[in-house]
Amino acid sequence: MSWLTIFGLVAVTAMLVFYALESRSHWFILALAVACVLGSVYGFLQGAWPFGVIEAIWSLVAIHRWWRGVRPIPSK
Numbered sequence: 116m117s118w119l120t121i122f123g124l125v126a127v128t129a130m131l132v133f134y135a136l137e138s139r140s141h142w143f144i145l146a147l148a149v150a151c152v153l154g155s156v157y158g159f160l161q162g163a164w165p166f167g168v169i170e171a172i173w174s175l176v177a178i179h180r181w182w183r184g185v186r187p188i189p190s191k
Contacts, residue, residue, distance in 0.1 A: 119160055126153035141184035148177035 129150035136143040151174035158167030 119157070123154070123157040123161065126150055126157050130154055141181055144177055144181040144184060148174045148181060151177055 130147060133143050133147035133150050137147055151170050155167045155170035155174060158164065158170055
């Protein structure tokens with residue numbers, strides 16, 4: 116197994132674990148965002164740029180969700 120394959124396996128496994136734990140703490144949502152960035156890097160390094168782009172978008176979604184959880188929108 117190459118280092119790139121191991122890196123991808125770790126990144127995707129972390130995404131799965133943090134996605135499963137995200138309801139426990141907003142910090143798991145931030146960890147999911149970081150894992151998505153790692154998954155995106157893996158996709159681009161492997162040459163699967165569509166995977167890299169989608170994972171980058173998912174990381175932005177997760178960062179937005181984390182930010183919203185840390186700083187709730189005030190109600191009117």
